[in-house]
Amino acid sequence: MVYVERRVADDATLSKDEAFGSIRNQLCTFREGYDDISDCIDLIICLGGDGTLLYASSLFQGSVPPVMAFHLGSLGFLTPFKFESYKTEVAKVFEGNAAITLRSRLKVKVVKDMLQRTGQQSYSREPPQQQQEHNGLLPHGHTNSEAGKVTLQLQVRTKVSSFTEAFSADQCFLRL
16 A cells, blocks of 8 residues: 555645546545554655655654655755666565665754743753653753854663763754
């Protein structure tokens, strides 16, 4: 079975396409925020850029099925496949000859009112007590003398050990 978002399947421009019209009745549809598709999807084939890939992943609050992301957008850091070779690449997956890259997900907690709760002149550097999965990202605000700056504290906890590792990254995506 192939699932597509209902708003895509009902798109007026797409429904004028004869090739799409011939397969439209074979597609299953879902509505974001209404239909739980987490147990129905075995593989996601994503056509777009990094934003489309991040959106597709956001549809799954638990674990995300394997994603095959084809680059069609303006950014392509997370979308390794070229659309021109989609037939070959998809065939490799179904034949069991595809490599996979495992990506961790972050659980994010944004704290906006820490200044009022702590009564201090600046935001506390200590994160609030919270239960986190394996990863966490916590933005910190600053005093007025540091206006315009945002610090992101990133902690990664592994299943194997209980210590916190520190590392840096050259990119950070925030979806607001």
